[in-house]
Amino acid sequence: MQQSEQVCGSPSVLLLEPFYGGSHKQLIDLLKENILSCSVFTLPAKKWHWRARTSALFFSQTVPTCSSYRVLFSSSVLNLCELVSLRPDLARLKKVLYFHENQLVYPVRRNQDRDFQYGYNQCVVVSYPVQFPDVSSLLPEHKRIRRPCSGKRSEDNDIIRQQGKQSQDDDIIRHCGGQQLSLSSTLESTCGSKTIVTPVSEVESAAQVKPLHIVWPHRWEHDKNPELFFNTLLRLKEKLLDFHVSVLGETFTDVPEIFSLARVPLDSNILHWGFLPSKDQYLQVLCDADVVVSTAKHEFFGVAMLEAVHCGCFPLCPKALVYPEIFPEQYLYSTPEQLCKRLQELCRRPDLARKHVAMVDTSLYSWTSLKTQFKSLLTSDSP
Template identity: 30%
Template structure:
């Protein structure tokens, strides 16, 4: 089976997904084309021009199946490369532009939202990494289509919805351990996310200050950094330096060591379409403490989710969430925790790769 795999905005999580499929479906003949995850507004419209008119011998070949991420401008690419229009198409949504929280620097998102609708409309199968992702896309697309002035085909939303299914990014581990923490044990915390506004580092700062004089803890604050990161990271480093065991981007070997050393992984995120960073840590036995929103309730024990109010960001909202998150951590330290991690085991490669193979065979058979 010859499969063209396209990733137009190849973030680390997108690349993780691609490499798991390439490794685990080695009997398939993949051609993997990817573009760097930078210049978002240009990339999501320009990728079809880059691939469609550039010298890419791979795109002149014949394929049995196309597997494209939702940020590929696949409708335009098929116009540039007409022979690809006849090939069955799976569109994979790692995220959707309807569910991102509003940023003060955010530009108009309608064009990127429309792009995702076009891709979904022409896909033979539309796959999402979580039910949260699927639902927010369907709801958001339906709302946008109702606002358009004319020319929207009747039943388009229902047609798109009928082609959707949820199939998470497979975790690369064969064995997923249970979660266990003895009571009164010091907490070795891990916060392992992109250093951006949507991961809400301000909340992390508030929580750590509340814990500072109550329980013994250390924390590794790591993840992908950017030229401009929220200023609160400087405050965290200044005021909590005695608790910090690791800081910033980590090489793979160092990061794996941190996963082995940590016993609790934290999220303060406003959005997470699957939560690979959390799932990766859970695969090492870290107990997650996460907000009761986005994709987290799909695989995290309710006892480990802290309440949120889902209102626009404000000092009152942050204080409310910080109190709830701190209370979860205090309770975890006092009582300990144990769980078989059954929901996460459903996302292991052993469980999911056969389902990917089934979809591929259905569309090419």
């Protein structure tokens, strides 16, 4: 059923979300916590097509008339034109429509007549703010010793800076790119007055012995192309390569058959399978993992990939969609063969992924960086 949350007094911002789940929920919750004087109306994250078709009618009947509203914010799942037509009192408001994705290019499973209405309603995408959590207490030893520290922690603790120097001695490192730790007799990580000293031999031994841990933290739907991911893992199995895998993400009504088909042959490799009920559990798995993989055919930001990088994972993404805008060349693959080759290399040398510091500045997408723009949008009633 619908959820609503209204502030006492005179709310100035109306937040509407027809699909209150996943990244949609994350954004609304973030705005609700940081923008004063909001009224929030949402619908559960079920039956996406019905939400897109009928939420305007529903909200037109459930959102009360309020003369203090100045700004209306919604995701593009809502047909804003229909809502304003049904509720003329909302026409005067400044409207901020957030485009999570472009429905015109949504991949289809079967060639048939398509419903283009969703695409006509939403054709652009903008930056997405992420509240990166402090995961320092969840990180394993090999990630803590290479994680940058400072006397003063940033608000979101979300800047992963580049460390060390470029290794030119190994073909795999040249292929993967990025900056590696410069290892001496000991590795030191200093945070304020505390210094952690870990013998290199212990770290290298642990990093090399444990199998590579691959995580796939995406919705179990066909647009995330799980077939490519699982087929790649099965090829690694055929080559007798050792690895662990965690397959996370939400499931909905129609789960692609590949999940049930791949689970049996991969059973001995699986560490986690399915949606994790708490955010802390989810973050712990990301912190424990070494490599995060995207095989998506439809992606316009990729919160899960950036969260995994924030937790110290080495990213592998398609050289397509939004990824080249965020991830440097060394983290991109163009073909299934390239993805398989990269994972083969890292399975044979998991320490390379564990010592690598991803050259992705997640702070660019943090709430700390973007909050001024969002607050300006939602606290001013001028266009």
